[in-house]
Amino acid sequence: MKLKKKQKQAVKRTSMIALLFCSVLLVISFLSYEKPDTNKRQYPQPVVSDEVKDYQPLVEKYAKQYNVDNFVDILLAMMMQESAGRGNDPMQASESYCGKRACIDDPKLSIKQGVHHFSKVLAKADGDLELAIQSYNFGGGFIDYVQERSASYSEAIAIDFSREMYEKASDKDGYRCLRDEAKEHGACYGDIYYVQSVMNYRDVIAEE
Secondary structure, three states, rough: OHHHHHHHHHHHHHHHHHHHHHHHHHHHHHOOOOOOOOOOOOOOOOOOOHHHOHHHHHHHHHHHHOOOOHHHHHHHHHHHHOOOOOOOOOOOOOOHHOOOOOOOOOOOHHHHHHHHHHHHHHHHOOHHHHHHHHHHHOOOOOHHHHHOOOOOOHHHHHHHHHHHHHHHOOHHHHHOOEEEEEEEOOOOOOOOOOOHHHHHHHHHHHOO
């Protein structure tokens, strides 16, 4: 009888230890679980097109000419964001060249003008790379807007600028909100997340 009682006690202790062990594992699993950040924007994995890669020698040529040869990866990433390297104006440089859209119909001229324009906004931005990149999309007025506020580039100030420009626009039909977030902010002038997109492409280029 005493033996059976001891056996029962041993089984009971073993069960309690097992239950305690399972409870500890459950707590550890709960603490290590990382909840998804619902506020974080999710981007698809960026891919750089063959067309952009084919233009790299030409980009390198003009980058050297305009003393921005350290930014070839950025320029290629900007081209990818602008057009994926397709069309006759792959750098979408017409507005900086002639003040209106679609006046460039030669890819070589587009790249030359795009690189030249980037070199100018980079100098005007005092080397603030992100400010220069966003200004390529927004226009040089964005640099004035930021510098007048003694600030540097941030996503928040890009949204503020886009919203103000959109509100001031007499003909809003000429603008389209590129992203759902832009609609939420009422910031439909340009692309408020242009810098983030360019940097994502830059990272892919750097890895290849």
